[in-house]
Amino acid sequence: MQGRKIADNSVCLEKPFPYYQIARSIGITYEECVRLFKKLKPFVCYIRGGKIIVLDWKQLEDIASEEEID
Numbered sequence: 095m096q097g098r099k100i101a102d103n104s105v106c107l108e109k110p111f112p113y114y115q116i117a118r119s120i121g122i123t124y125e126e127c128v129r130l131f132k133k134l135k136p137f138v139c140y141i142r143g144g145k146i147i148v149l150d151w152k153q154l155e156d157i158a159s160e161e162e163i164d
Contacts (some may be wrong), residue, residue, distance in 0.1 A: 106147045106148075107146045112143065113127045113128055113144075134157070138154060
């Protein structure tokens with residue numbers, strides 16, 4: 095798939111996505127976006143500057159299929 099690279103059994107998105115850009119694109123505040131990524135921390139790694147590494151696609155898909163993240 096274009097726009098990502100695989101390293102150490104995880105997927106790293108090629109294009110950086112800062113919190114403010116993610117928040118604006120999905121209609122939430124910057125602070126809400128920060129809290130969201132803290133909840134996703136076990137399976138998504140966010141590195142300052144917008145580098146996103148997906149550590150576990152299965153868990154991410156499971157969370158995405160739920161109606162609400164607790």
